[in-house]
Amino acid sequence: MITIYGVHRSRASRNIWLAHELGIPFKLEPVVQRYRLKEPLPSDVVHTKSPSFLKVNPNGHIPTMVDDGVVLHESLAINLYLAKKHGGPLAPANLAEDGQMGMWAIWAMTEVEPHALSIQTNGATKESIDALRAPFGVLNDALADGFLVGGRFTVADVNVAEVVRYARGASELFDANPRVKAWFAACVARPAYRKMWEARETEPA
Ligand SMILES: N[C@@H](CCC(=O)N[C@@H](CS)C(=O)NCC(=O)O)C(=O)O
Missing domain, CATH: 3.40.30.10 (Glutaredoxin)
Known part of the structure; x- marks a missing residue:
């Protein structure tokens, strides 16, 4: 185990x-x-x-x-x-998907995480919102098939959604990007996510 x-x-x-x-x-x-x-x-x-x-x-x-x-x-x-x-289905089906899933993980960590963390820690400042406008637009375009890779829910969605979560205090970013908003809502509604979140709520803040 x-x-x-x-x-x-x-x-x-x-x-x-x-x-x-x-x-x-x-x-x-x-x-x-x-x-x-x-x-x-x-x-x-x-x-x-x-x-x-x-x-x-x-x-x-x-x-x-x-x-x-x-x-x-x-x-x-x-x-x-x-x-x-x-x-x-969560795993890459071929080398191309493997590359895309690696790309999305690094993208989330470099393009989104610093600014999203700032929103979570310091609140939704104009500076952090402005920094995320372009990445959220990129994400919105990439979600044309509903998910990031292969038209199905994969580890790429888990990785990116968990980073995007830190920016949820900036509702205007989600409102401006309807695909991101719908995709994020679907990710956090998944039973596996709910199970994680319910256990999280039992831990001291
Ligand atoms: N890039 C690392 C970041 C790890 C990280 O900074 N973790 C935080 C908790 S979310 C931590 O351990 N902070 C406590 C510390 O640095 O002492 C990852 O994604 O695993």
Whole structure:
């Protein structure tokens, strides 16, 4: 069984959602962001800078996934690995789709994530909204078939939707891009997403 280090209230949610989509069991090893803990640090909580976790991920970030000796950091890379390992409709059907799914993961992380995170953390400022106008337009055009790759729901949709989620406080971006709005609503209505989200709600904010 794979082990995911992290908590639902972190980028580990991406891996948990995908694991539910794939129907694969996993063990969640709780590791909390160091910055979320107040001094004095509780001795029974493992955090991102705990020596025991730094042995697993020397970057000191969650998530990390361990699968039978394979250790992977980076949430979106973990999802691409899990999709390919387990196959089926979520995974690339050929090299072209593999390339597209890799492209969308890197696109989400570079073109969208910094600005979307800023919206989640600091609110929807004009600067962050303006920075996302073009990427949201690109995404809207790419969703002409309803999904990002192969006209079906895939790991690319999981990866991009989980990054776009950080920008949901900027409703004007969604209103200006109706395909993005409909696609995002469909993604977060999926039973596997709901399962992840319900567990997330049980964790301390
Ligand atoms: N690019 C990495 C980012 C990992 C990351 O920054 N994770 C955050 C939690 S969402 C974290 O561990 N923050 C706590 C810390 O840096 O101590 C990924 O997608 O996995």
